[in-house]
Amino acid sequence: MKKRLKQLLIFEIIILVMSVSILAQKGNTDYTYISNTELEIQDAILSESIARGKEIYADFCMQCHLPDGKGTPKVFPPLAGSDWLVNKRKESIHSIKYGLNGPIEVNGISYNSAMTSLGLEDEEIADVMNYIMNTWGNTQKKMVTTQEVSKVKK
DSSP: OHHHHHHHHHHHHHHHHHHHHHHHHTTOOOTHHHHHHHHHHHHHHHHHHHHHHHHHHHHHTHHHHOTTSOOBTTTBOOOTTOHHHHHOHHHHHHHHHHOBOSOEEETTEEEOOOBOOOOOOHHHHHHHHHHHTTSTTOOOSSOOOHHHHHHOOO
C-alpha cells in the first residue's frame, strides 16, 4: 500500500509538471524549454527518491555507516566521499540487494567484514542509493532507477 502511494505521488508530480509545461508552451516555438522541463521532472523525481532514501538509510544503514556516512574505520567503509560507491555503481547496488562478504578497498583502505542482505525492495534500494550518492559531498547526476536495480542479479 505504501509503495503504491509513493508511485501515485510521483505520477501526480509528473502530471503537474507536464501540465504546466504544456500551458507555458502555447505559442512558444523555443524547444529548449522542453529539455529544461525534462530536467525539472527528473530533479523532482530524484528529490522525492532522496527523501525516501534518507528514511531508509536511518532505518537500515545508519547503525554501521553512521549518521555522517563516514563508517567505522577498518570495520565499516565510509559512504561519504567513497570512491568504491562512485566507481562501482553496480557492485554497490548488488551489496545492498544481496549483501556483501569479503574484502573490498574504499579510498585506499581495505575492509573485510560482512554486510547482510537488508531485504529491501528494488524501489527502496534505488531510493537509498540516490540518497547516499547525493549526500555528504557525493554528487551523481544519473539517478538510480528501480529498473536498474531489478537488472542486478545474484
